[in-house]
Amino acid sequence: MQRITLHTTINGKEFSFEVEPRLLLVDLIRDKAGLKGTHVGCDTGNCGACTVVMNGVTVKSCQVLAPRAGGADIRTVEGLARDGTLHPIQEAFWECDGLECGFCTPGMLMTTAAFLEENPHPSDQEIRRAYSGNLCRCTGYLNIIKAVKRAAETTG
Amino acid sequence: MIPPPFEYRAPESLPETLALLREHGDEARLMAGGQSLLPMLKLRLVRPAVIVDIGRLQELDGIREEANTVRLGALVTERTLERKLEQRLPLLSEAAASIGDIHIRNLGTLGGTLCQADPSGDLAPAALALEATLTAQSTDGSRAIAAHEFFSGPFDTCLADDEMVTGVEVPAADPESVRGHGYIKLARRAGDYAVVGAAALVSLGPDGSCRDGRVALCAVGPTAFLCEAAGRSLQGTRLTDADLAEAADLAGNEADPVSDVHASAEYRRAMTPVVVNRALTRARERARASHAQRP
Amino acid sequence: MxxxxxxxxxxxxxxxxxxxxxxxxxxxxxxxxxxxxxxxxxxxxxxxxxxxxxxxxxxxxxxxxxxxxxxxxxxxxxxxxxxxxxxxxxxxxxxxxxxxxxxxxxxxxxxxxxxxxxxxxxxxxxxxxxxxxxxxxxxxxPPVVDVEAALERGTVRLYEEWPDNIQYEFRFSEGPVEELLEEAPVVIRERIVQHRYTGTPMxxxxxxxxxxxxxxxxxxxxxxxxxxxxxxxxxxxxxxxxxxxxxxxxxxxGGFGIxxxxxxxxxxxxxxxxxxxxxxxxxxxxxxxxxxSHHSRAQVDHVEAGFDRAGRITALKTHVIVDLGAAYPSGGTSLAFVTANFIPGPYRVDNYATTSFGVVTNKTAAGPHRANGKAESNFIMERVMDRAALELGLGKDEIRRRNLIQPHEFPYTCVTGSTYDSGDYPACLRKALAEADYAGLLADRDRCRLEGRYRGVGLAFLLEPLSSLRPNAYNAGYETVTVRVDPVGKAWVFSGDVNMSMSHMTTLSQVVADELGVRFEDVQVFEGDSALVSASSGSYASRFSTVTISAAIKASRAVRTKILAIAAHSLRTHPEALECTGGMILGRDKPGVALTVKEVANIAYYSINQLPGNMDPGLHDTHYFINPNTSFEPDAKGRTSNFSTFPYAVNLAYVEVDVATGDTQILKYLTVDDSGNLLNPMIVDTQITGAISHGIGGAFLEELVYDEQGQLLSGTFADYLIPSMAEMPDLEIHHMVTPMPFTPGGFKGVGEIGAIGPPVVLASAIEDALAPLGVKIMSLPLKPENIWRAIHEKRGTGDKR
CATH class of the missing domain: 3.90.1170.50 (Aldehyde oxidase/xanthine dehydrogenase, a/b hammerhead)
Structure with missing residues (x-):
């Protein structure tokens, strides 16, 4: 069986792995790097629970082969809080009740991290369009819209 | 769901890639952004022996804007098309913006999605309406393929097993006229595959009459296609509502859809003129707005 | 306090x-x-x-x-x-x-x-x-795919040892239904088809x-x-x-019943x-x-409803056919029971007959999904009310007003035997109409109609039986909570419930902190482990705030009584002279902290010589709170009462239908909910919003489609479409509060009722929008193609704009 050696940076930390080439990035993150905050909710790239930031843009880590992580810079939900201090995006989701079961939340948070860098003052309509790839089954989304706007105020 | 095992190759250069394609032929599958390939692998709908990951071929990434043409690398992402071509190729930008979601567009590529040849894919109608030309290469050399000759069936193209698309050229608009565009997609949800998708382009001459009209469709046939009769019917008209309706009907006549879980063939057929009409209306309004701003 | x-x-x-x-x-x-x-x-x-x-x-x-x-x-x-x-x-x-x-x-x-x-x-x-x-x-x-075909004589049987494909059968009859239907000046007769969809937790x-x-x-x-x-x-x-x-x-x-x-x-x-x-x-x-994982909702219903000239229901007859799929132990049969029992809903119905079948087919087993059987019963009755309004020339509001159970009638024993605990239905309807400016919406609708635009107002009165039980079953109808104050003065709560997404940790902490008189932060909640408490019926039917919270309140009160008794003994005073708040025991009359809960705990666990005579060491209590307002024993008419509480809501939607495509845009969606006292209003509103998004998915997008061979065509999230943020409209959420009279906290439960509303109220709104075309909506989903087809059948090809 072919094995690939790859070096990657996750949340600022360097890792080296030897993997089967078919390994999915999400399983690399969860099982090899042990970061279980990134979740798997579907097989087809529709739900966005596995969203992480790779080289500055959001990707669905269940739709990426692990070898693609070679040389990449990856950020996951575990990298948001620094030194025990919650990121303003995390605070905003908590404050606005933008989550319930929490399964989609890491993907929502990472989407927000990348989205607000690109669009620091989004309208409701822009938010609705930008988050169409992140499904949530609990909240009905309206509090997530509030949270993204709150985060925009506090980070902007 | 887990992909089946395969051999993985990540060539560093185009010649190396082409050599791999020659070596493995139809056993190999190119992976650009992987956003269509990964779900198919995980559902085990495809089982390539070799995956050739072309993600490292930086020479295939990039946009070159020239006077008469825009040259797009095959690896330009859909997100880049959406964000960087709003001015120069707004139809392509609008169509790209309607693909999937941001995360998919961040990785999905122009070349990848065209070669996927999904009959419901959003970029093909735009490429057809814009008369794009694809560049295909193999170890034997390179050839240009007009967009309307590229698609040969559902998920099938005219590429040989050892050929790959390296770039797409889109001719610039006629400087003598103003152009308006519209891509309208009827879909179940934001970002879903089209139930019917229509790309429309209209050019107005100095007198405000239509110099050129183009309509291309997806999701209503085995491939995306250009509705030549519809486009022709608009030439020389003032683009009245009746003119657009006639073109929409002509386009509707060419629809040959199939049923799937998202929509029946009957509904798709009925929706085709509706969607074409709306795309043409949007294109006309934009063209008229630009025309009004002309000195 | x-x-x-x-x-x-x-x-x-x-x-x-x-x-x-x-x-x-x-x-x-x-x-x-x-x-x-x-x-x-x-x-x-x-x-x-x-x-x-x-x-x-x-x-x-x-x-x-x-x-x-x-x-x-x-x-x-x-x-x-x-x-x-x-x-x-x-x-x-x-x-x-x-x-x-x-x-x-x-x-x-x-x-x-x-x-x-x-x-x-x-x-x-x-x-x-x-x-x-x-x-x-x-x-x-040969596969048995269609539920009505499964009932046909001589059809293939899924289980050869059974005489037919009927797994569950429930019959009920009260009053001279047939005679009254014959006499009624207006009879609504409809066949209603509800589609298969499910909860798909993330x-x-x-x-x-x-x-x-x-x-x-x-x-x-x-x-x-x-x-x-x-x-x-x-x-x-x-x-x-x-x-x-x-x-x-x-x-x-996420669980949602699945x-x-x-x-x-x-x-x-x-x-x-x-x-x-x-x-x-x-x-x-x-x-x-x-x-x-189980599916839900699919059923075919036949309904006949007689009305007098004043628009009052005189008799109701239903035949419910639930598509159960294969007979796995998934609780699907309850769908047939709940639907049939609660079709009369919030209305005074004295004469009712129903036959309800749970029928097996070659599909994935059906089971509960958020608003199990109730989404279905409400859809049936509200479709009937809208049709009757049209037939009688009454407003949608008026026909409901004339049939609603009145506030003085509570507790109200409904025709199938359950006792509706409390409420003021007419006030809820009034509030919804006022908040939405119902008259203004109708006027706007009429204006738009003149311009050739198809706008419509939908109205739905929703009733949801909650906190259910069955005798001799795994949902026997009580909940167990242990509350313990440990030797360092912190509160520990052990519940038999499961924390799916309903904020149990937070709300149990709120309740226990208040009841014990300790700080919210000092309450630790444990759930989801059979080792914690001896028995539980689990998380379903929005029962948490009815029985779990009540058990927590009762257990906390027992512990607080003991805390105050120990404190009083130590301070040589009476427990009534003391109160406990924020972990401190204060004299009611004298200012200043007399003792802390931690000090009391120290006595309870270590200085047991200081305990009042005969008192056992420790600070803990386990309470089994039995579902109130229910009865296992059949009454004279053979009826049992299986639900504790009945929250209700009025939903109102204003929509515009694109008649060329059949697509519906929601312009306004308003709900007035009465779920009793609110434990945590923020959480309540998030629950309602989330539940409404489930309903919107079910109304427009989500559909488990089988072909004739019994192959599931919507087997991934690429084909089974759950709403994204882009499909979710803004909501207006209003509350009424009629406390639940049979529980200590007065809470009713709020997790599901939101999921009932959208299919019901959107069907009502779309039908209203398309009233000029005479379109009738008696089936789900309300996806554009189905609406387009309904329009198309009435008016030909439609325009192409």
Whole structure:
């Protein structure tokens, strides 16, 4: 069986792995790097629970082969809080009740991290369009819209 | 769901890639952004022996804007098309913006999605309406393929097993006229595959009459296609509502859809003129707005 | 004194969730765990003639594989759930039939996705490859796909030992229904079709089993809503009376009823773990979930409703045919029971007859999904009311007003025997109409009509029976909570419930902090583990705020009484002279802290010589709170009362329909909910919003489509469309508060009613918008193609704009 050696940076930390080439990035993150905050909710790239930031843009880590992580810079939900201090995006989701079961939340948070860098003052309509790839089954989304706007105020 | 095992190759250069394609032929599958390939692998709908990951071929990434043409690398992402071509190729930008979601567009590529040849894919109608030309290469050399000759069936193209698309050229608009565009997609949800998708382009001459009209469709046939009769019917008209309706009907006549879980063939057929009409209306309004701003 | 209850306190649960620190079933790591993968049937109906595991066993890393024959040799059929093989379920009325399904299909498969073989490997990826390498020979049988066809005489039977395909039958009749229908000046007769959809929590299921041989202890981790039912079910199925079993339901990524069942994997993993003496785990993929986790909602209903000239219902007759899929122990039969019992809804109906069938078909088993059977009953009745309004020339508001149960009639025993606890239905309707400016919307609609635009107002009065129970079943109707103040003065709460997504940790902390008089931060809540309390009915039917919270209140009060008794003894005063707040015991009359709860705890646990005479050490209480307002014993008419409380809501929607495409845009969606007292208004509103998004999905997007061969066409999230943020309209949420009179806190439950509204109120609104075309909406979903088809049938090709 072919094995690939790859070096990657996750949340600022360097890792080296030897993997089967078919390994999915999400399983690399969860099982090899042990970061279980990134979740798997579907097989087809529709739900966005596995969203992480790779080289500055959001990707669905269940739709990426692990070898693609070679040389990449990856950020996951575990990298948001620094030194025990919650990121303003995390605070905003908590404050606005933008989550319930929490399964989609890491993907929502990472989407927000990348989205607000690109669009620091989004309208409701822009938010609705930008988050169409992140499904949530609990909240009905309206509090997530509030949270993204709150985060925009506090980070902007 | 887990992909089946395969051999993985990540060539560093185009010649190396082409050599791999020659070596493995139809056993190999190119992976650009992987956003269509990964779900198919995980559902085990495809089982390539070799995956050739072309993600490292930086020479295939990039946009070159020239006077008469825009040259797009095959690896330009859909997100880049959406964000960087709003001015120069707004139809392509609008169509790209309607693909999937941001995360998919961040990785999905122009070349990848065209070669996927999904009959419901959003970029093909735009490429057809814009008369794009694809560049295909193999170890034997390179050839240009007009967009309307590229698609040969559902998920099938005219590429040989050892050929790959390296770039797409889109001719610039006629400087003598103003152009308006519209891509309208009827879909179940934001970002879903089209139930019917229509790309429309209209050019107005100095007198405000239509110099050129183009309509291309997806999701209503085995491939995306250009509705030549519809486009022709608009030439020389003032683009009245009746003119657009006639073109929409002509386009509707060419629809040959199939049923799937998202929509029946009957509904798709009925929706085709509706969607074409709306795309043409949007294109006309934009063209008229630009025309009004002309000195 | 409420310091915390009724306040919008931020959720404790969120702290871990926003950092990705929750441990869901897929994150549980048991050392040495093997990975199981399941080979599933591609056929809807077939005989299994041969299962060849040799190729799978030869794969690298594979340590075991099992077929249905192996499972039959090693275990018994899956134990029934939620009913047991006892009376009344073994009697003729209401009739329930049980089917013998094993953890794997033995010689026949009855739906696409039914588990046929299981393989176990050291590696999860290798297990998937091996499951694919299982070779199965099938002899296809004709599939029974259509639920009405399943009832036809001479049709193929799913279970040959049954005389027909009817698994569940319920009949009820009160009053001279036939005569009244004959006499009624207006009779509405409709056939209503409700489609199959489901809850699809973002987290699919998962099961891990591990056996500790020293203690003969089987530990089962499962994403289940019923951790206390599983020990019985699993041991009965394994036939292993010698084992102890502990079931842990880790943090759950949503349940919505879908995890309220006894699933085959919950016996397969224990079986494998016992055989291999290693922990074995299985994680459901989404594609598996769509065929292996239960579906819901599908039914065909026939309704006849008689009205007098004044618009009052004189008689109601219904025939409910629920499409159950295969007869796995998923609780699907309750859909037929609930629907049939509650079609009369919030209206005074004195004469009612119903026949309700739960019918098996070759599809995935049906079971509860958020607003189980109630989404369906409300849809039926509200469609009838709209049609009657049209027929009688009354407004939608007026016909409802004339039939609503009046506030002075509570508690109101409805025709099928349940007692509606409390409410003011007319006031709720008034409030909704006023908040929405109903008259203004109608005027705007009429204006738009003149411009050729199709706008419509929908109105729905929704009633939801909650907190249900069944005698002799795994939902016997009570909840268990233990409250303990530990030696350092902190409160510990152990509940039999499961924390799916409903903020139990936060709301239990609020209630217990208030009742004990300690700080919110000093309350620690534990849930989702059968070792915590002795028994529980699990999380379903929005029962938490009715019974769990009540049990917590009662247990807390008992502990507080003891705290104050100890404090009073120590301070040489009377308990009545003291109060406890924020962890401090104060004199009611004298300022200043007299004692802390920590000091009292110290006495209770260590300085027990200072306890009042005869008092036991410790500060704890376990309370079993029995569902109030219910009765197991049939009354003179043979009726039982199976639900404790009946929250209600009025939903109002204003929509515009694009008649060229059939697409509906929601311009306004308003709800007025009466869920009793509000524990935490922020959480209540998030629950309502989330539930409404489920309903919107069900109304427009979500559809489990089967072809004629019984193949599921919407088997991934690419085809089964749940709403994204882009499809979610803004909402207006208003409240009315009529406290629940039969519980200490007055809470009713709020998790589900939102999910009922959208299909009902949007059908009403779309029908109103299309009234100029005479379009009638009697089926779901309301997806554009269906609406377009309804328009098309009325007016030809439509315009092309």
């Amino acid at each position: 409420a310091t915390y209850v009724g306040k919008s306190i931020k959720r404790k649960e969120s702290f871990d969730s926003i950092q990705g620190k929750n441990t869901y079933i897929g994150d549980v790591e048991v050392p040495g765990m093997l990975h199981a993968a399941i080979h599933r049937s591609p056929h809807a109906h077939a005989r299994v003639t041969r299962v060849d595991l040799s190729e799978a066993l030869a794969q690298p890393g594979v340590v075991a594989a099992m077929s249905g024959q192996d499972v039959r040799r090693l275990s018994r059929p899956l134990a029934p759930f939620p009913f047991t093989r006892t009376k009344p379920y073994t009697s003729d009325y209401p009739r329930v039939r049980f089917a013998d399904h094993y953890g794997l299909a033995v010689d026949r498969v009855r739906h696409v996705g039914e588990a046929v073989a299981v393989v176990v490997s050291e590696d999860r990826y290798a297990a998937a490859d091996a499951a694919e390498a299982v070779r199965v020979e099938y002899e296809p049988l 987290e699919p299921r998962g099961v891990i089993a591990s056996v500790d041989q020293r203690d003969n202890l089987l530990t089962l981790w499962s994403s289940t809503q019923v951790p206390h039912a599983l020990p019985n079910l699993v041991l009965e199925t394994l036939g292993r009376a010698d084992l102890k079993i502990r079931v842990i339901s880790p943090t759950m990524g 995890k309220w069942a006894f699933y085959p994997e919950e016996v397969l993993m224990p079986l494998l773990s016992l055989q291999l003496n290693r922990p074995v785990g299985w994680r459901e993929s989404r594609s598996e979930h769509m065929v292996a």
